[in-house]
Every structure is written in C-alpha cells, then in structure tokens.
Amino acid sequence: MQTPLKIAIVGSGLVGSLLAIYLKRAGHTVHVYDRSPDIRTIKFSGRSINLAMSHRGWRALDEVGLGDQIREIAMPMDKRAIHTVGQPLNYLYYGKDGENIYSISRGVLNRKMVSLAEAEGAEFFFNTRVWDVTMATATLHTGETEQGTWDDRKYDMVFGADGAFSRVRHRMQRQNMFNYSQEFLNTGYKELNIPANPDGSHKLDKNSFHIWPRRDFMLIAMPNLDGSFTCTLFMPFEGEHSFEALKDKETLEAFFAKYFPSTTDVIPNLVEDFFKNPTSSLVTMKCYPWTYEDKVALIGDACHAIVPFYGHGMNAGFEDITILNQLMGQYGDDWKTIFEEYQKSRKPNADAIAELSYRNFMEMSSDTADASFLLRKKIEKRFSEKYPDKWLPLYSRVTFSFRPYSEALALGDHQKAIMDEVMATEGIFERWDSPEVEAKMLELLQK
Template identity: 70%
Template sequence: MQTPKKIAVVGSGLVGSLLAIYLKRLGHTVHVYDRSPDMRTVEFSGRSINLVMSNRGWKAMQDVGLEEEIRKIGIPVDKRGIHLQDGSFVTQFYGKEGEAIFSLSRGVLNRKMIDLAEEAGVDFFFNRKIWDISLATATLFEGESEQGQWSELKYDIVFGADGAFSRIRHRMQRQAMFDYSQEFMSLGYKELHIPANEDGTHKIDKNSLHIWPRGNFMLMGLSNLDGSFTCTLFMPFEGENSFEQLKDEKALVDFFATYFPDTKEVIPDLVNDFFKNPTSYLAIMKCYPWTYEDKVALIGDSAHAIVPFYGHGMNAGFEDITILNELISNYGDDWKTIFSEYQKSRKPNADAIAELSRRNFIEMSTKTADEKFLLQKKIEKWFSDKHPDKWMPLYSRVTFSLQPYSEALAIGDFQNKIMEEVMQIENIASKWNSEEVEKIILQKLTTSIGLLD
C-alpha cells in the first residue's frame, strides 16, 4: 500500500471510474468530479458507438477482480459479418477458435463502473464544473460558469480523465514545451437502431460485428443484451455520398434503398432516428508531456483521443491504468518517477494505436468488400495456424495480446509487405494453401527473424 493521498479524478467516464477504483483500493481518498449530471439518472442515447472489450481491457478488469461482473453485461463477438451491396453476406473470424471481443453498451458499462466505484468507497460529485487547475499545487477551481466566481478544491494529486476536450489538459497546454495537435476527420457519424424481435431475440447474428462497407462510407452494428443493435453510420460531412446530401426523408430513404437495401426490414425507425440523433465529429488528439511533476497526470482520451475504427479507445485507456498500476508497484510513493515512466511508456503506444485506428477505417469500409483482401486474410490465418510461433496476424496482436501497440504496428507493417508479395504470386487464388506458398513466406521471414522474436 502507498502512503494515503487525497486524489481527485476529473471525469466520471469509463477510464476515470476504473482509475478511481484502483486508487481507492491502494488506500487513497478518491473524489471524482464531473460537470454532467449522474448518467445513471438520465437517458443515454443518440450519439454513442458501442464499445468492444478486448484483452487489454480485460487485463485491467482482472487486476481488480471485476472481469466476471463486466462479462455479464457483454456479448461475445467472434467475427465480422460483411454485408455486400449485391445482397451477399460473408463472415471473417477475428482470431483462433474461442477468441472474441465483447460488445458492450457504453451507457450500461459506464453506469456499472460508477456503481462499482461507489461500492469501493469512491465519492462522486456530479454537476460540478472544473474550469482550471493550479498545476504546482494540484488545486482545482470550480464554479457555475467560466467567467463567474470560483472556489478552490485542494488535493495532493489530480488526474485529468475528462476526455478529448479536457480542461486539465487545457491548463497544461499553456506551459512552455508542451506539444499538442488536434485533427478532425472529414468523416462524421450518426447513431441508428435495430430493435429486438417481439420475443426479445436479435434480428441478425448477435455474435458478429456487422459491417456494410461502401468505400468512403459504411454502416456498422453491434449487439446489445436487450436484443437490439446499436448501429453507426460513418460518412463524409460533404461531397458525394455525404451527410450534407441527406437533408430530407426522400433522399435518406432512396440512399438506404440503394446502398443498404437489406436494412429496410431491420431498421424500421430509420427516418426518425436519422433526423433526431445528432451528427457527431471524430477527432485524433495527441499531446506531450502527459504529467506535471508529482502532482498532475492525464489519462485516457485527455492524453490520446483516437478514432473508433479499431475499437481500442477504451482498451487503450484501460491499459494506461494497468501500466500506471505496475509502476506504482515498482516505485511506491515516488509519484514523480511513476508519472515520468508512465508517460514515457505510454506515449509511443498511444501514437501507434492512433495510426492503427485511422488505417482501420479504410480496411472496414473498403477492403472488407475486396476479394483479394479477404483471400489475404485467409492466407494469414492459414499460415498462422500452421506456424503460431512465427506469425500472428496484426489484428490478433492488437486485440488478443498485450504486446505494446508500437511493436504490433511495426511487425504488422513488416508482415504486410510480405503478404503484398505473396498476393502477386501467379494463380495465388488456386494455390493459396500450398506448400509452395508456405515455403515462400517462411523464406521471407528468415531474413528478419529478429523483428519477430
């Protein structure tokens, strides 16, 4: 146990709530502040993308004994279900038999995490607006408005878990030598809904992540426990096949009839959902440093907001907590060293998952409808099954292992160069699982075996 400190966590989202549980179990007094109402008392819908929990997230849950509690509110998803425009449907399994990500409703999970944190003894303060912080003294400044009177809240340590537009980071940005970048994508997203059947069952396969890939736009769906699906339409804001073109009911219905005809029977409230729910933005945010002395640290989206196309925003934030907890075990009360090592460890991996997430939109929206891409994935799986010590597909490295993201990205790029050459082999479609192809891959691997160790 550490020497008890008085610690504030700004932000009651998933990362803030889980971090609070860790800190409380280490013996600290933990207060969580959030400017919004208690989400357990309000309706949570309209601008959500379902979450997927993978190995990195489960590791953070396991370390505090919460894994089984969370598994109860999730649904295992072991494959992509790809809806092609010609009406055909193909599946692509994610990993080896038994490997699956878990679909979780963001609202359901966040409410559960707050409940578990309160049970652990964490104090939550909702509708409390934090506008600024004194970095040197870990003092928060709270008030009803940014221009009004503020009161001081003094702490030993403050964690900024207040998301991509963090007020804690906003203060840190005003330091010298603080790097910050924010990039908005030309894509936006809108939540849609597939209701359950009358008997509460799912209308489409609940154990698939459903994708309707259409090039520069796509529809995605993940199952919920109540038999429904949360769907997300990703599209450019402007130009051809964009949100700006879908201004009235006729344009919307005609668009879906053309590009997503098989959804007509399963999304009965398309028009109402589309025009009721907001069109939301996607941004990538990077910064450094993430900490100030032994007083203040950023964690989760406040340090590294990414786009959702790999399903790792939450998992990367939870892994921040895992690494922080390991460093606490190593360095005890030396918070300055803990914070310094934390940011040095996590920054390159946060940058790597940001890049992987950006790339994965192209894979999901375009490549999953490409026969050559599907063949490439089939070859990778076949070779990996035969030589698990020599090849792990990139998706498995990212999702079903704890290998640092930066290593997964580097090895994935190397493996992809090999696969690009393999796909040029004459008649590869007819001899993809032959001894000839196996030998070629093995030969190429031996030239860079050090990278794969």
C-alpha cells in the same frame, strides 16, 4: 499499499471510474468531478458507438476482480459479418476458436462503473464544472461559470480523465514546451438502431460485428443484451455521399434502399433516428508531456484520443491504468518517477494505436468487400495456425495479446510487405494453400 493521498479525478467516464477503483484499492481518498449530471439518472444521448472490449480491457478489470460482473453485460463477437450488395453474407472470423471481442453499450457500462467506484468508497461530484487547475498545488477551481466566483479545492494530486477536450489538459497546454495536436476526420458518425424481435431475439446474427462496407462510407451494427443492435453510420460531412446530401425523408430512404438494402426491414425507425440523433465528429488528439511533477497526470482520451475504427479507445485507456498500477507497485510513494515512467511507456503505444485506428477505417469501409483482402486474411490465418511462433496476424496482436501497440504497428508493416509479395504471386487465388506459397512466406520471413 502506498501512503494515503487525497486525489481528485476530473471525469467520471469509463477510465475515470476505473482509475478511482484502483486508487481506492491502493488506500487513497478519491474524489471524482464531472460537469455533467450523474449518468445513472439520465437517458443516454443517442451519440454512442458500442464499445468493443478485448484482452487489454479485460485485464484491467480482472486485476481488480470486476471482469466477471462486466462480462454479464457484454455480448461476445467472434467474427465480422460482411454485407455487400448483391452478394451472400460473408463471415470473417477474428482469431482462434474461443477468441472474441465483446460488444458493450457505453451507457450501460459507464453506469455500472460509476456504481462500482462508489461501492469502493470513491466520492462523486456531478454537475460540478472544473474551470482551471493550479498545477503546482494540485488545486481545482470550480464554479457555476467561467467568469464567476470559483471555489478552490486543494488535493495532493489531480488526474485529468476528462476526454478529448480535457479541461485539465487545456491548463497543461499553457506550459512551455507542451506539444499538442488535433486532427478531425472529414467523416462523421450518427447512431441508428435495430430493435429486437417481438420475442426479444436478435434480427441478425448476435455474435457478429456487422459491417456494410461502401468505400467512402459504411454502416456497422453491434449487438446488445436486449436483442437490439446499436448501429453507427460513418459518412463524410459533405459531398455526393454525405450527411449534407441526406436532407429529407425521401432522399434518406432512397439512399438506404440503394446502398443498404438488407437493412430495410430491420431499421424501422430509420427516418426518426436519423433526423433526431446528432451527427458527431471524429478526432485524433496527441500531446506530450502527460504529467506535471508529481501533481498532475492525464489519462485516457485526455492525452490520446483516437478514432474508433480499431475499437481500442477504451482498451487503450484501461491499459493506461494497468501500466500505472504496475508502476505504483514498483516505485511505491515516488510519484514523480511513477509519472515519468508512465508517460514514457505509454506515449509510443498511444501514438501507434492512433495510427492503426486511422488505417483501419480503410480496411473496414473498403477492403472487407474486396476478394483479394479476404484471401489475404485466409492465407494469414492458415499460416498462423501452422506456424504460431512465426506469425501472429496484426489484428490478433493488437486485440488478443498484451504486446505493445508500437510493436504491433512495426511488425504489422513488416507482415504487410510480405503479404504484398505473396498476393502478387501468379495464380494466387488458385494456389493460395499450396506448399509453394507456404515456402515463399517462410523464405520472406527469414529475410
């Protein structure tokens, strides 16, 4: 138990709500501010990508005894289902038997997390806009408008958990020696929906992450408990195959009939959803430092927003909390050291998962439809099962372990170089499971 402090968290999203629970458990008074209404009172906006909870996220929940409650609203997915035009459905398993990622509706989880944080004693202030922070005194300045009268709300400490366009970070950016960058993809996304069958069952395999890879664009679908799937269409904003080009009902229906023919019967509200739901952008944001003295700290997307193609935005944010909590246990009331060690530990790993997420767009949209890629995965899986101490595939190292993201990036690059040589072996499609290929991998690993 630490000396109790009065702590403000700006942002009532997933990371802010879970952080509130951890800080309450440590004995602090916690107030959570959000400019939006209480998410439990509104319909979710139709701009969501389902979450993919994996080991890092579950660890953060399990350590405060909440994992089992969240598993009740999650759907296990043990494989990718690859939908290519004119070819049979192909399944690509993620890891070993029993290793799953879990699909969770962002809205459902966020509502649950807010309620759990309230049950712990955290106090929420919705519809409250934070316009500025006086960092030296951990004082929030709130008000109806940016130019109007502000209220001063003094705290011992402030956490900015207010997302990629964080108001707390905006204040920190005005410091000397604060580094900041953001990069938008020219690819955006739009939410679509596959409803349940009349009997409540799923129209597609419910334990798969469904992907329709089409190189420059792709469609994904993740299962929900009610029998539906949340679909996300990723496309360039402009160009031949783009959101800009899909301007009317006829063009949209023709496009889906040509490139996603297997969805014709399962997305009955395609036209309505497409033109109703917003087209959203994707951004990678990096900054440093993440903290100011022992007064202010950024966490989650506020300091490391990433694109969603590895499914680790939430998992990385939850892992921030895990590491912060470990440091709180180690350093007690020395918050200056806690904050310094927290940012030094997390920054390289945040940068690594950002890079991995960016790269994974190509794997999902293009490589999963490629026979060489599928063989590469098969070889890696077989070798890993035989030599688990010598080879852990990159995806498993990121998703089914707690090893640092930075380590996964470095070792993944090393393994890719090895597999590039293996795939260049003459007759690899016929000889992929031969002793010669196995010996070559062992030899390359020793080098």
